[in-house]
Amino acid sequence: MLVKEKLSNWLINERDKAVEFLQKTVQEASTTGNETGVQHLIAQKLKEIGLEVDMWYPIGEELAKHPNFCASRTDFSTSPNVVGIWRGTGNGRSLVLNGHIDVVPEGDLTQWEEHPYSGKVIDGKLYGRGSTDMKGGNLSLLLAIQALKETGAELKGDLFFHSVIEEESGGAGTLAAVLRGYKADAAIIPEPTNMKIFPAQQGSMWFRLTIKGKAAHGGTRYEGVSAIEKAGVVLSAIKDLETVRNKRITDPLYKDIPIPVPINVGKIGGGNWPSSVPDSVELEGRIGVAPNETLEDVKAELESYLSNLSDSWLKDNPITIEWFGAQWLPGLIETDHPLMNILRKNFEGVTGNEPIIEASPWGTDGGLLSQVGDTPSIVFGPGVTAVAHYPNEYIEITKIIETAEIIALTIYDWCGGENL
Amino acid sequence: MLVKEKLSNWLINERDKAVEFLQKTVQEASTTGNETGVQHLIAQKLKEIGLEVDMWYPIGEELAKHPNFCASRTDFSTSPNVVGIWRGTGNGRSLVLNGHIDVVPEGDLTQWEEHPYSGKVIDGKLYGRGSTDMKGGNLSLLLAIQALKETGAELKGDLFFHSVIEEESGGAGTLAAVLRGYKADAAIIPEPTNMKIFPAQQGSMWFRLTIKGKAAHGGTRYEGVSAIEKAGVVLSAIKDLETVRNKRITDPLYKDIPIPVPINVGKIGGGNWPSSVPDSVELEGRIGVAPNETLEDVKAELESYLSNLSDSWLKDNPITIEWFGAQWLPGLIETDHPLMNILRKNFEGVTGNEPIIEASPWGTDGGLLSQVGDTPSIVFGPGVTAVAHYPNEYIEITKIIETAEIIALTIYDWCGGENL
Known part of the structure; x- marks a missing residue:
């Protein structure tokens, strides 16, 4: 047999x-x-x-x-x-x-x-x-x-x-x-x-971003800066970075995968009163790490990308980035x-x-x-x-x-x- | 005297x-x-x-x-x-x-x-x-x-x-x-x-919007629908509606006020795990009511605006709108x-x-x-x-x-x- x-x-x-x-x-x-x-x-x-x-x-x-x-x-x-x-x-x-x-x-x-x-x-x-x-x-x-x-x-x-x-x-x-x-x-x-x-x-890491705004009464919201609006700028930048990162991946193993190493924002929270302009928003997410990357490279890339946004408010009020929780090589x-x-x-x-x-x-x-x-x-x-x-x-x-x-x-x- | x-x-x-x-x-x-x-x-x-x-x-x-x-x-x-x-x-x-x-x-x-x-x-x-x-x-x-x-x-x-x-x-x-x-x-x-x-x-009312997504693992985020992304669509629609509403105001009392009746989103929260696609986001805000409007008119306008967005996901998964908390005539x-x-x-x-x-x-x-x-x-x-x-x-x-x-x-x- x-x-x-x-x-x-x-x-x-x-x-x-x-x-x-x-x-x-x-x-x-x-x-x-x-x-x-x-x-x-x-x-x-x-x-x-x-x-x-x-x-x-x-x-x-x-x-x-x-x-x-x-x-x-x-x-x-x-x-x-x-x-x-x-x-x-x-x-x-x-x-x-x-x-x-x-x-x-x-x-x-x-x-x-x-x-x-x-x-x-x-x-x-x-x-x-x-x-x-x-x-x-x-x-x-x-x-x-x-x-x-x-x-x-x-x-x-x-x-x-x-x-x-x-x-x-x-x-x-x-x-x-x-x-x-x-x-x-x-x-x-x-x-x-x-x-x-x-x-x-794919490896991955978790990140936490804190985005600042400027509080004001909702009835004069033009006197403040909404951290929720600024979070929108950041979310859109994250999508752009995801595109940039994934364009680099040419390994045929990924040919049928729509986004080889996604960046996912899984959690958002900010503001504390409906009629106040929110002065802080926190985002938590996961960034995928390609097999040929180190965790350090990926951290540096996200940090550098987010510190070079053209938005003048975010230039003056830099986004805080923390790496927390789980990491997978x-x-x-x-x-x-x-x-x-x-x-x-x-x-x-x-x-x-x-x-x-x-x-x-x-x-x-x-x-x-x-x-x-x-x-x-x-x-x-x-x-x-x-x-x-x-x-x-x-x-x-x-x-x-x-x-x-x-x-x-x-x-x-x-x-x-x-x-x- | x-x-x-x-x-x-x-x-x-x-x-x-x-x-x-x-x-x-x-x-x-x-x-x-x-x-x-x-x-x-x-x-x-x-x-x-x-x-x-x-x-x-x-x-x-x-x-x-x-x-x-x-x-x-x-x-x-x-x-x-x-x-x-x-x-x-x-x-x-x-x-x-x-x-x-x-x-x-x-x-x-x-x-x-x-x-x-x-x-x-x-x-x-x-x-x-x-x-x-x-x-x-x-x-x-x-x-x-x-x-x-x-x-x-x-x-x-x-x-x-x-x-x-x-x-x-x-x-x-x-x-x-x-x-x-x-x-x-x-x-x-x-x-x-x-x-x-x-x-x-100005009068005002508070509203709460619940926006649905579809959960998925962050590593295959393209299999889900991010409620945070859809919240972005809703936030942008709210800004458009604010513009529409304020264009109607011609009373000279408002001539020096940048936005006579603002719509302020003061609070956001959604998702619960960095590496999951968030399946729900809640927004809380305040909508200003012009002196010649009734609260009912304004409620109806926001509800109708948000139920007619062109986004196909939001068409199939309608936004929930609640009027809660304080109201001022x-x-x-x-x-x-x-x-x-x-x-x-x-x-x-x-x-x-x-x-x-x-x-x-x-x-x-x-x-x-x-x-x-x-x-x-x-x-x-x-x-x-x-x-x-x-x-x-x-x-x-x-x-x-x-x-x-x-x-x-x-x-x-x-x-x-x-x-x-």
């Missing part, structure tokens, strides 16, 4: 148990600070599969010294990281399989048709917060490893499975894993790409990297189709893995972004199994598999 | 006592719900002067039935109205002198150089919240009445002095006074006009009204200058007096708007005395004064 068939058969037989395990992990509401329960499940599973397990609580104070540390907390005492280790027999390429275990909050309960942590299966879809982002993808990784183990495979290279905290808040979990030494020759991250392959991953692996070729081939073998190869519209822990951990990363997973972070999040079970098969074959090829 | 001289001499002699009384009234921090103390002072003063006094607590539930009731409360149990009545000897024109006793909150204490309710006098200016808006003007009225009484004047027409609550919140105090029967052939309101004469008073008295002529003449006699006659950029209780109380009103008083509602509010004492003299002479002329 072919390797593919062996793995495929094993996965088909495992499907029901796999769904049950995914239900259990979804039912653990692992929002920030609440990851202990689910990480114990994962650690237990890894042991059952036969991997060595390292579970530890990152020391925030230590981690915070790293220039790429970005989190809203330093207390990780209820948030362990887990790494499963499959030591290779030697002389093979090593691989990191990385998935985050934290989920974003469920939001408005009334918008959910089922309980957000139900894990209920309806028509082949498993529902719940975190199902797509990204416990379904994590399950693909676990199934891939288990399939190889249980069919008797051996690997030459080392395999590291990261189950990390904090991806949704800036990547401190992956940073901790990398600093603990869990790096490799390359990595796969099964974020919900709808099974597209993303060799390039961009990531890039060459499209002809050997791992890309192996993944592409196995995708075609399992699905019968050519994969779509694109750039990701969002940041992942791939930036930290590449830039801090020297581990170039590919993002490829089941699930669709459209339902991530939204009510009624779900994942198609078939896609999890299909992804598991592709990844199992890819591990076998990359790490130098034997015995199947 | 001429009438003018008698009154002028009396006022000069009274100056120190007058300042002391103003200090006392400013020291009573008569923000909404805290008017009892100062109203007792006023009532006492009116009795000493020799007027009949009516002090009562408006019944909110009753008042609220009136279509022009506009307040954020119906409990006035700590907010009495006071009216002082000087019954005329008969066959004369009656007059209302109206001033509000409520003050707006002092705001940020750190921005005040003196305690906001100090009443401290420095270089001929008395400082404190409410000094200009409008306890200084009220003092001009009291001094005018007292000067006439103490110099022995008699009046043919009735004189009513309104010391009303709630002007800052929509006029329920004046509404209560008018409904209790305290109306007259005309009125003077000494709001801070910097001694300009305002026969026309506009007011208008003919510029050649006999009271205008008398006031103008006395202004010239006392100051030696021609008065500036203009339209007010804000609403006063004059709208309610004119439209509900059938009492056409002139707004004319000491103090400058620029310091009203601001830290370090003050009033020039000399202006109070000068205004008192002009008003005393005007009462004497209008109500048919005798014996001086």
Whole structure:
């Protein structure tokens, strides 16, 4: 029997148990600070599969010294990281399989048709917060490893499975894993790409702009300067800058993406009285970072652009710029990297189709893995972004199994598999 | 001795006592719900002067039935109205002198150089919240009445002095006074006009607009519709409507006013996450109402304008419009009204200058007096708007005395004064 068939058969037989395990992990509401329960499940599973397990609580104070540390907390005492280790027999390429275990909050309960942590299966879809982002993808990784183990495979290279905290808040979990030494020759991250392959991953940063005006009574508004009007000038400048930045991007990976690295203004607030001219407006937004850019370059470009507007009021009353909250480094692996070729081939073998190869519209822990951990990363997973972070999040079970098969074959090829 | 001289001499002699009384009234921090103390002072003063006094607590539930009731409360149990009545000897024109006793909150204490309710006098200016808006003007009225009484004047027409609550919140105090029967052939309101004469008073209303967008991840912002961007479309439409509305105004009273009836957007808020496309933005603003307009006309015009924008998203996702908070009716008295002529003449006699006659950029209780109380009103008083509602509010004492003299002479002329 072919390797593919062996793995495929094993996965088909495992499907029901796999769904049950995914239900259990979804039912653990692992929002920030609440990851202990689910990480114990994962650690237990890894042991059952036969991997060595390292579970530890990152020391925030230590981690915070790293220039790429970005989190809203330093207390990780209820948030362990887990790494499963499959030591290779030697002389093979090593691989990191990385998935985050934290989920974003469920939001408005009334918008959910089922309980957000139900894990209920309806028509082949498993529902719940975190199902797509990204416990379904994590399950693909676990199934891939288990399939190889249980069919008797051996690997030459080392395999590291990261189950990390904090991806949704800036990547401190992956940073901790990398600093603990869990790096490799390359990595796969099964974020919900709808099974597209993303060799390039957009980075991003958050900014806050404060725009000044001059207060006056609304009945004599011509005596003041409206910060809301001036915010309009700034918003229009931001769109212009977005155009300038995106014109520079010629990488064919972006050819089907309307705006490769968008600048999004997500929040506005200002003024405090209907009949007063508002003297201050605050904007909060996210700027996308292209794979070939550094965060510093992008900061400098936005700052310089906004300090050189032609508006004379804004010249005299400069916009304040703060960089706050989360940051994600961009990531890039060459499209002809050997791992890309192996993944592409196995995708075609399992699905019968050519994969779509694109750039990701969002940041992942791939930036930290590449830039801090020297581990170039590919993002490829089941699930669709459209339902991530939204009510009624779900994942198609078939896609999890299909992804598991592709990844199992890819591990076998990359790490130098034997015995199947 | 001429009438003018008698009154002028009396006022000069009274100056120190007058300042002391103003200090006392400013020291009573008569923000909404805290008017009892100062109203007792006023009532006492009116009795000493020799007027009949009516002090009562408006019944909110009753008042609220009136279509022009506009307040954020119906409990006035700590907010009495006071009216002082000087019954005329008969066959004369009656007059209302109206001033509000409520003050707006002092705001940020750190921005005040003196305690906001100090009443401290420095270089001929008395400082404190409410000094200009409008306890200084009220003092001009009291001094005018007292000067006439103490110099022995008699009046043919009735004189009513309104010391009303709630002007800052929509006029329920004046509404209560008018409904209790305290109306007259005309009125003077000494709001801070910097001694300009305002026969026309702008009305105003508050509105709240809710603009919808469509949420999406900031990294794929082209999949959503930014409510902030759509708010920009709405803001620009509001400016266009302001232009259209102001082009219609040809009254020469407005010739020196850059925007006779402005539309001010004073508050904006929307979105809740830097890297999400915002799906909702709220705007709050104030629309000025010209003296010849009704509130209903203006509401209908804004609503119709905003429901006919060419933007296709806004066509499919109509803007929600709410009318909330305070409303002020506009007011208008003919510029050649006999009271205008008398006031103008006395202004010239006392100051030696021609008065500036203009339209007010804000609403006063004059709208309610004119439209509900059938009492056409002139707004004319000491103090400058620029310091009203601001830290370090003050009033020039000399202006109070000068205004008192002009008003005393005007009462004497209008109500048919005798014996001086």
